[in-house]
Amino acid sequence: MSRAEDINAFVVSVESGGFSAAARKLGLTPSALSKLVSRLEDRLGSRLLHRTTRRLQLTVEGETFFNRVRPILADLDGAEAEIREASASPRGLLRLRCGSVFALHQLTQAIPRFLEQHPGIALDLTISDESTVASDEHVDLAIQIGMPAETTAVVRHICNVTRIICAAPAYLEKFGTPQTPDDLHRHNCLWITSLPALRRWSFDTDEGIRVVHIDGNVIANNAEMVLQLALAGVGITCLADVIVGEAIRRGALVPILVEWHHVEPVPLVASYPSSRNLSPKVRAMVDFLVAEFSHAPWRRPANG
Secondary structure: OOHHHHHHHHHHHHHHOOHHHHHHHHOOOHHHHHHHHHHHHHHHOOOOEEEOOOOEEEOHHHHHHHHHHHHHHHHHHHHHHHHHHHHHOOOEEEEEEEOHHHHHHHHHHHHHHHHHHOOOEEEEEEEOOOOOOOOOOOOOEEEEEOOOOOOOEEEEEEEEEOEEEEEOHHHHHHHOOOOOHHHHHHOOEEOEOOOHHHHEEEEEEOOEEEEEEOOOOOOEOOHHHHHHHHHOOOOEEEEEHHHHHHHHHOOOOEEOOOOOEOOOOEEEEEEEEOOOOOOHHHHHHHHHHHHHHOOOHHHOOOOO
């Protein structure tokens, strides 16, 4: 038996007016309960109760001790009830970090559905294209395209993202549609400077994978800016389907070199620190993300 159990035995005995009634509440025998209270008195070095055949009476020391420990036990009971309630119904502030591409083009539209399903959860969103670190003490959950650099993070795979080479119909009407990878050297191409690897586009050829180093007269360090430039007919780009899917579905962008492009799937993942227990609110968001996006809804056809 622990100290808390000894104290609880004392408080329940006083509240019940005797050992017999208290024993029934706690599932003990009256003698076992009396021994717990006696052990508490021995530890304190003071008698807490006057025992008679009819009732228990608090000593002066017992009354002082009872008045001090009774609210403490009530607070413990309240804390346990609060945690049990939180486990049954996710609640509290969820601090979520997400890259701008997924946040602006997918997550924003899904958040109302999440909040409707989990009204007890509030969201604190940080949108950043910097390396997303799930171990950051200010982040409960991180969403990103590509695996996190933090090797100790717990990672949940949502789906795979693929990049698509595409351009606006206005650009293709004015400058023509590339038919082979070599044709790209005669076209204006757009890429994201913060991701220099995306300046090298891979293609499948009879000789194997061929990489074309593209060039153009406008570059930007943000995927959203590159998307808007492509939509405006400035040039050809290669962006993740999670950002261009809707524009392709409505015909604002047209995929090109589809038969040539070497598709390299990139994982979209959610991660959280392995050092923390998976709280109900984090589990709720992870499960929601998988349910909403595991089938990559941005790839639906125009009539889907």
